[in-house]
Amino acid sequence: MSTDYKAWRVEEQGGDYVGSEKILNTGDLPEGEVLIRVSHSSLNYKDALSASGNKGVTRNFPHTPGIDAAGEVVESSSDSITAGASVIVTGYDLGMNTDGGFGEYIRVPAAWCVPMPAGWNARTAMIYGTAGLTAGLCVQKLLKMGAAPEQGAVAVSGASGAVGSVAVELLSGLGFDVVAISGKADHAEDLKALGAKDVVGRDALSQEKKPLLKPVFANAVDTVGGTPLAEMLKQVKPGGSVSCCGLVAGPQLETTVLPFILRGVNLLGVDSVEIPLADKVSVWEKFAGEWACPKTEASARDIGRAELDGALKAFLKGESAGKIVLDHSK
Numbered sequence: 001m002s003t004d005y006k007a008w009r010v011e012e013q014g015g016d017y018v019g020s021e022k023i024l025n026t027g028d029l030p031e032g033e034v035l036i037r038v039s040h041s042s043l044n045y046k047d048a049l050s051a052s053g054n055k056g057v058t059r060n061f062p063h064t065p066g067i068d069a070a071g072e073v074v075e076s077s078s079d080s081i082t083a084g085a086s087v088i089v090t091g092y093d094l095g096m097n098t099d100g101g102f103g104e105y106i107r108v109p110a111a112w113c114v115p116m117p118a119g120w121n122a123r124t125a126m127i128y129g130t131a132g133l134t135a136g137l138c139v140q141k142l143l144k145m146g147a148a149p150e151q152g153a154v155a156v157s158g159a160s161g162a163v164g165s166v167a168v169e170l171l172s173g174l175g176f177d178v179v180a181i182s183g184k185a186d187h188a189e190d191l192k193a194l195g196a197k198d199v200v201g202r203d204a205l206s207q208e209k210k211p212l213l214k215p216v217f218a219n220a221v222d223t224v225g226g227t228p229l230a231e232m233l234k235q236v237k238p239g240g241s242v243s244c245c246g247l248v249a250g251p252q253l254e255t256t257v258l259p260f261i262l263r264g265v266n267l268l269g270v271d272s273v274e275i276p277l278a279d280k281v282s283v284w285e286k287f288a289g290e291w292a293c294p295k296t297e298a299s300a301r302d303i304g305r306a307e308l309d310g311a312l313k314a315f316l317k318g319e320s321a322g323k324i325v326l327d328h329s330k
């Protein structure tokens with residue numbers, strides 16, 4: 001089968017990267033076992049990097065971003081996935097150097113496809129998207145290290161963002177006292193509605209000379225990296241853990257070893273992209289069950305392709321908040 005479809009395509013124009021709607025053909029999609037009609041995608045910081053020409057994410061243009069996609073399989077040469085199945089694809093190379101979910105069709109290996117959890121549809125899956133999956137993996141790592149509500153408050157940095165907001169609701173639902181760290185004072189009430197017990201400004205993580213500070217957080221989810229992560233490590237209680245997944249405040253981490261050797265603090269790296277499919281499936285199944293985040297689901301915002309440009313630019317300015325779903329029918 002070969003069919004025309006619409007995609008939000010990014011092209012290089014005189015050194016600038018410009019996205020617009022184009023008509024493409026499935027015959028030009030890369031090789032792969034599974035052709036999927038994408039009904040929904042999800043917006044992530046990495047999509048904003050790809051759309052702005054960041055060569056660490058996407059080497060060649062024109063390119064269709066979208067690291068997340070959900071929809072229906074229309075063709076499959078794999079025994080494990082049949083036509084008509086509803087699937088989720090996140091991470092691996094999707095939207096990076098493989099045309100992604102901002103187009104109405106993708107073609108990918110069967111090994112990238114997660115069966116849609118029972119009771120979910122494509123939109124529900126894309127409310128969570130890579131950001132939700134990452135928040136789930138961050139929390140899962142804390143729990144594996146023995147994090148428990150009675151140990152004290154758990155901090156979430158970048159709390160109003162796509163990863164942070166899901167982490168706030170999930171941790172609160174698991175009984176933790178969540179301290180949301182956010183630069184958006186006007187989102188404090190939204191963060192409390194998601195379950196944050198306290199909301200504090202980013203100055204809670206501003207640079208201090210001392211190598212250790214008063215330990216106030218039992219555990220933490222850090223979505224921003226850079227100086228705020230270094231400052232977070234100084235404030236974690238003995239034996240506590242910090243899941244680290246992001247770099248919006250910078251990829252450099254300048255720290256001493258003191259939090260690690262004097263307080264036994266654990267820094268836990270979280271990758272949602274290249275991990276085995278089975279590890280993704282187990283987190284998706286949890287979100288479709290005991291880890292459901294109904295407030296995140298109710299507050300997600302749907303946009304069409306025409307609104308992608310502005311929504312992606314807001315990520316790069318640190319102004320994006322909550323979960324944004326791309327609905328290809330809009």
Ligand SMILES: NC(=O)c1ccc[n+]([C@@H]2O[C@H](COP(=O)([O-])OP(=O)(O)OC[C@H]3O[C@@H](n4cnc5c(N)ncnc54)[C@H](OP(=O)(O)O)[C@@H]3O)[C@@H](O)[C@H]2O)c1
Nearest residue numbers: 045158159160161162163182183246247248249271272318
């Ligand atoms: N490891 C993985 O597999 C994985 C997966 C998904 C995402 N990520 C990474 O996780 C990070 C968050 O992704 P996202 O999709 O949640 O992005 P996002 O929606 O833009 O959220 C990031 C949040 O960080 C805060 N922030 C922005 N700029 C900041 C700065 N300069 N200093 C301190 N805080 C800042 C803002 O929240 P406040 O205004 O509330 O402070 C912003 O909303 C990104 O770096 C992304 O690449 C990694």
